[in-house]
Amino acid sequence: MKKKSSSTKDVLLEHSRAKVELLKTYLSTYLNIISRVDYYEGIYIYDLFCGEGKYDDDNEGSPLVILRTIKSHYFSNKNSCPDIDVILNDNGNSDIEVDKLKIERVKSLSEEIFTPNNVNIHFSNENYLNIGPLVLKNIKNYKRHKHLIFIDPHGYKEISINQITALLSLGNAEVILFLPLFDMYRFARKSYDKEFKGGNALRSFLHDSFDGKEKKFNSIFDFTNKLKEAFIIKTKCFVDTFLLEKEKSNYYGLFFFTPNALGFEKMLEAKWKIDTEQGRGFSKRIESQKSLFESNVEISKYPYDLDKFLQEGNKTNGDIYMFGLKKGYLPRHTKEVLKPFRDIGRLQVLNENGKKVPGNGYYLKYENYKNPPKKKVFYLLNQ
Numbered sequence: 026m027k028k029k030s031s032s033t034k035d036v037l038l039e040h041s042r043a044k045v046e047l048l049k050t051y052l053s054t055y056l057n058i059i060s061r062v063d064y065y066e067g068i069y070i071y072d073l074f075c076g077e078g079k080y081d082d083d084n085e086g087s088p089l090v091i092l093r094t095i096k097s098h099y100f101s102n103k104n105s106c107p108d109i110d111v112i113l114n115d116n117g118n119s120d121i122e123v124d125k126l127k128i129e130r131v132k133s134l135s136e137e138i139f140t141p142n143n144v145n146i147h148f149s150n151e152n153y154l155n156i157g158p159l160v161l162k163n164i165k166n167y168k169r170h171k172h173l174i175f176i177d178p179h180g181y182k183e184i185s186i187n188q189i190t191a192l193l194s195l196g197n198a199e200v201i202l203f204l205p206l207f208d209m210y211r212f213a214r215k216s217y218d219k220e221f222k223g224g225n226a227l228r229s230f231l232h233d234s235f236d237g238k239e240k241k242f243n244s245i246f247d248f249t250n251k252l253k254e255a256f257i258i259k260t261k262c263f264v265d266t267f268l269l270e271k272e273k274s275n276y277y278g279l280f281f282f283t284p285n286a287l288g289f290e291k292m293l294e295a296k297w298k299i300d301t302e303q304g305r306g307f308s309k310r311i312e313s314q315k316s317l318f319e320s321n322v323e324i325s326k327y328p329y330d331l332d333k334f335l336q337e338g339n340k341t342n343g344d345i346y347m348f349g350l351k352k353g354y355l356p357r358h359t360k361e362v363l364k365p366f367r368d369i370g371r372l373q374v375l376n377e378n379g380k381k382v383p384g385n386g387y388y389l390k391y392e393n394y395k396n397p398p399k400k401k402v403f404y405l406l407n408q
Contacts, residue, residue: 042084043269043299044203044279048175049090050295051201051281056098058291059171060107066169067108071160073153074177075113077121078131087175088113088131092138092146099141106141114149114156117179126150153183161191164198172198181209182226186234190260193282200282206268207275210248214241234259245276256280263289265353267296286347287391293355327354328362335372335406342374342387342402343394356389363387366406373405 052070059068075088085093091111099106113135115127122130132148140146149156164172174192178184181204192198209227216224216231217239231240234255242248249266256264260282267279281292327349334340334348349359366372367384374382382388388400 041086041269044177044277045085045087045090047267047279047295047299048087048201049094050298051292052091052094052173053098054291054295055173055199055288056095056106057102058287060098060102060105064169065107065171067110067167067171069110069112069163069167069170069172071112071114071172071174072177073112073114073156073160073174074179075115075128075131076177077119077127078134081121087177089134089138091175092135092140095141095144096139099144104141106144109141109144111144111146112149112160113146114151116150116152153178157188161188164192164195168195168197170197174198174200176200177203181205181230184230186230186256186259189256189282193260193262193284196284199285199288200280202280202282204278204280206249206278207245210242210245213248249276249278253280256282263350265289265292265296267299286350286394289350290355290391293350293353296353297355327352327358331359331362332366332406335404338406340404341398342389342400342404343398345404346389346391346394349389356387359389360387371407373407375403375405377401377403 056068059065070091072088072091076086078089079085095106095109095111113128113131115131117127119125119127119130128148128150135146135148151159160172160174172192176184176189184202184204189200189202192200209230212224212227213231215221216227218224219228234252240251242251249268253264253266256262262282262284263286265281267281269277269279271277281289283289283292330352331345331348334345345359345363346356349356363372367374374386376382382402386402388402392399393401
């Protein structure tokens with residue numbers, strides 16, 4: 026039985042569509058990479074708050090997008106794909122079909138999508154506090170598998186950075202976490218007051234994230250950046266963010282965690298496909314901006330930051346590759362910044378024998394970064 030009227034729970038709003046598009050873009054790349062790595066025996070994909078599956082406006086949510094991306098990968102790779110287990114979980118009643126559980130609705134809709142024989146779909150109706158430990162156990166039991174965990178909670182009360190740290194601890198998992206940043210920021214300062222009863226969950230989250238230290242936040246962006254830095258310290262992983270604006274100044278955020286530099290680069294690529302101007306987020310209000318660079322990308326103060334980094338001296342291509350990623354920029358952006366330096370003779374790129382590398386050579390690739398690097402070159406900034 027369907028509801029007679031629609032609400033925000035019945036439709037997939039624009040910021041949520043952008044979120045799902047980012048997941049789809051990254052998952053497509055993720056499958057292409059992992060399918061070519063012989064070490065891994067298979068993949069586990071978890072959607073722990075999978076929602077309704079499909080909404081009244083006919084937009085599909087994360088569980089169906091995951092299955093369609095797997096299907097697309099299969100047919101794009103000569104009817105083949107890695108062994109995949111998809112775990113879809115949600116423990117609420119449907120807001121669209123009130124006589125069904127959400128997971129029952131998702132299961133019914135999933136049956137309409139082609140699934141390769143070596144892809145298994147598991148459906149569960151567990152509370153997050155119950156399924157979280159089961160996911161951790163599975164990661165430990167299947168160390169030769171890759172695990173991609175999408176956590177899109179109905180709020181933040183059940184989320185713990187300590188649990189996410191545990192999920193990442195074995196080095197074979199990546200996590201995409203969705204948080205209502207504006208609501209969290211709005212009540213962050215008040216939550217430190219123990220008399221504020223409604224602040225227990227947020228106070229606990231902030232306590233764990235910042236090791237019990239009270240923090241001051243100047244803006245929603247300051248709040249996001251400080252969370253990101255805390256997450257990097259806690260998890261010892263690469264962490265990046267993608268902001269999604271629901272309405273003016275009401276931001277949600279995706280936090281991406283990975284222990285792997287290549288995975289980090291591929292998430293950045295997915296971000297730049299969604300936000301071609303700045304690679305930072307989605308907003309209905311973003312207007313096209315004139316760029317100073319060939320790729321029509323607004324690079325902000327990155328040239329200054331990179332220049333300052335080079336002035337420290339003794340930098341290799343691996344150093345510069347990683348510096349760019351941590352600033353949120355891809356190797357192609359870094360090349361755009363470096364090219365004018367080389368054109369005017371301010372920057373030299375030298376091989377291990379001290380000879381100049383040809384003008385189009387930068388070697389800013391993951392293969393050149395990982396240890397041991399395939400090709401190591403040195404960047405020398407002339408003053």
